[in-house]
Amino acid sequence: MEQESSVDEQIRTRAYYLWQQAPEPKGTPEQYWEQARDEIEKEAPPVESGPVSGDTMK
Template identity: 55%
Template sequence: MIDEETIRQRAYELWQKSGEAEGSPEDHWRQAREELEAEQGEHSEMNGSQSSPTSASAIGAQTGPDPDAEPADSDIPGQQGS
Protein backbone atom coordinates (compact mmCIF):
# COMPACT_ATOMS: atom_id res chain seq x y z
CA MET A 1 0.00 0.00 0.00
CA ILE A 2 1.21 3.45 -0.88
CA ASP A 3 1.21 6.00 1.91
CA GLU A 4 -0.55 9.36 1.58
CA GLU A 5 2.65 11.41 1.81
CA THR A 6 4.17 9.60 -1.19
CA ILE A 7 1.03 10.24 -3.24
CA ARG A 8 1.05 13.90 -2.12
CA GLN A 9 4.66 14.35 -3.27
CA ARG A 10 3.97 12.76 -6.66
CA ALA A 11 0.79 14.83 -7.13
CA TYR A 12 2.79 17.98 -6.36
CA GLU A 13 5.43 16.99 -8.94
CA LEU A 14 2.69 16.39 -11.53
CA TRP A 15 1.17 19.78 -10.74
CA GLN A 16 4.55 21.46 -11.19
CA LYS A 17 5.11 19.67 -14.51
CA SER A 18 1.73 20.88 -15.72
CA GLY A 19 2.91 24.45 -15.27
CA GLU A 20 1.22 24.85 -11.90
CA ALA A 21 -2.04 25.36 -13.73
CA GLU A 22 -5.23 26.03 -11.87
CA GLY A 23 -7.56 23.13 -12.06
CA SER A 24 -8.59 20.00 -10.32
CA PRO A 25 -6.12 18.81 -7.68
CA GLU A 26 -8.11 15.56 -7.56
CA ASP A 27 -6.89 14.76 -11.09
CA HIS A 28 -3.24 15.11 -10.05
CA TRP A 29 -3.92 13.03 -6.93
CA ARG A 30 -5.62 10.28 -8.95
CA GLN A 31 -2.85 10.24 -11.56
CA ALA A 32 -0.17 10.15 -8.87
CA ARG A 33 -1.84 7.24 -7.08
CA GLU A 34 -2.29 5.30 -10.34
CA GLU A 35 1.35 5.84 -11.38
CA LEU A 36 2.68 4.78 -7.99
CA GLU A 37 0.47 1.68 -7.90
CA ALA A 38 1.66 0.70 -11.38
CA GLU A 39 5.30 1.20 -10.36
CA GLN A 40 4.75 -0.83 -7.21
CA GLY A 41 3.21 -3.65 -9.27
CA GLU A 42 6.15 -3.67 -11.70
CA HIS A 43 8.59 -3.74 -8.80
CA SER A 44 6.77 -6.67 -7.21
CA GLU A 45 6.80 -8.63 -10.46
CA MET A 46 10.52 -8.07 -10.92
CA ASN A 47 11.31 -9.25 -7.41
CA GLY A 48 9.05 -12.27 -7.80
CA SER A 49 10.90 -13.51 -10.87
CA GLN A 50 14.26 -13.34 -9.09
CA SER A 51 13.15 -15.64 -6.29
CA SER A 52 11.15 -17.97 -8.51
CA PRO A 53 11.73 -21.68 -7.88
CA THR A 54 12.14 -22.12 -11.63
CA SER A 55 15.15 -19.80 -11.85
CA ALA A 56 18.22 -21.19 -13.59
CA SER A 57 20.15 -21.69 -10.35
CA ALA A 58 17.26 -23.55 -8.73
CA ILE A 59 16.75 -25.78 -11.77
CA GLY A 60 20.45 -26.62 -11.94
CA ALA A 61 20.48 -27.56 -8.29
CA GLN A 62 17.41 -29.77 -8.64
CA THR A 63 18.38 -31.67 -11.79
CA GLY A 64 21.86 -32.87 -10.87
CA PRO A 65 22.53 -36.57 -10.21
CA ASP A 66 21.92 -37.90 -6.73
CA PRO A 67 25.40 -38.52 -5.26
CA ASP A 68 23.97 -41.17 -2.92
CA ALA A 69 22.15 -43.13 -5.62
CA GLU A 70 23.35 -46.61 -6.58
CA PRO A 71 24.76 -46.73 -10.12
CA ALA A 72 22.64 -48.51 -12.71
CA ASP A 73 24.21 -51.45 -14.54
CA SER A 74 24.52 -49.29 -17.64
CA ASP A 75 26.67 -46.84 -15.65
CA ILE A 76 29.30 -49.47 -14.78
CA PRO A 77 31.93 -50.07 -17.48
CA GLY A 78 31.78 -53.62 -18.86
CA GLN A 79 28.20 -54.16 -17.62
CA GLN A 80 25.17 -54.24 -19.84
CA GLY A 81 21.72 -53.34 -18.66
CA SER A 82 19.09 -56.10 -18.63
Protein backbone atom coordinates in the same frame (compact mmCIF):
# COMPACT_ATOMS: atom_id res chain seq x y z
CA MET B 1 -1.26 2.39 9.42
CA GLU B 2 2.37 3.48 9.09
CA GLN B 3 2.56 2.05 5.57
CA GLU B 4 -0.69 3.77 4.56
CA SER B 5 0.61 7.19 5.55
CA SER B 6 3.85 6.43 3.72
CA VAL B 7 1.85 5.70 0.54
CA ASP B 8 -0.22 8.84 1.07
CA GLU B 9 2.98 10.85 1.39
CA GLN B 10 4.33 9.34 -1.85
CA ILE B 11 1.08 10.20 -3.62
CA ARG B 12 1.08 13.72 -2.20
CA THR B 13 4.66 14.29 -3.34
CA ARG B 14 4.00 12.87 -6.82
CA ALA B 15 0.78 14.87 -7.20
CA TYR B 16 2.61 18.08 -6.30
CA TYR B 17 5.34 17.30 -8.83
CA LEU B 18 2.72 16.62 -11.53
CA TRP B 19 0.97 19.89 -10.68
CA GLN B 20 4.25 21.83 -10.91
CA GLN B 21 5.03 20.31 -14.31
CA ALA B 22 1.55 20.87 -15.76
CA PRO B 23 0.99 23.65 -18.28
CA GLU B 24 -1.49 26.42 -17.60
CA PRO B 25 -4.35 26.25 -16.89
CA LYS B 26 -3.76 23.79 -14.09
CA GLY B 27 -6.21 20.97 -13.44
CA THR B 28 -7.95 20.22 -10.16
CA PRO B 29 -6.09 18.80 -7.16
CA GLU B 30 -8.20 15.64 -7.47
CA GLN B 31 -6.95 15.05 -11.02
CA TYR B 32 -3.32 15.17 -9.90
CA TRP B 33 -4.03 13.02 -6.83
CA GLU B 34 -5.69 10.32 -8.98
CA GLN B 35 -2.92 10.40 -11.59
CA ALA B 36 -0.27 10.17 -8.87
CA ARG B 37 -2.11 7.32 -7.11
CA ASP B 38 -2.38 5.39 -10.38
CA GLU B 39 1.33 5.85 -11.10
CA ILE B 40 2.36 4.79 -7.57
CA GLU B 41 0.13 1.70 -7.72
CA LYS B 42 1.67 0.65 -11.04
CA GLU B 43 5.16 0.96 -9.53
CA ALA B 44 4.31 -0.97 -6.35
CA PRO B 45 5.57 -4.54 -6.13
CA PRO B 46 2.88 -7.23 -6.09
CA VAL B 47 1.59 -8.12 -2.64
CA GLU B 48 2.09 -11.71 -1.56
CA SER B 49 -1.16 -13.33 -0.59
CA GLY B 50 0.27 -16.37 1.16
CA PRO B 51 1.52 -19.80 0.16
CA VAL B 52 0.73 -20.95 -3.34
CA SER B 53 -0.91 -24.36 -3.55
CA GLY B 54 1.29 -26.93 -5.21
CA ASP B 55 4.38 -25.31 -3.77
CA THR B 56 7.40 -27.30 -4.99
CA MET B 57 9.86 -26.06 -2.38
CA LYS B 58 10.82 -28.93 -0.07
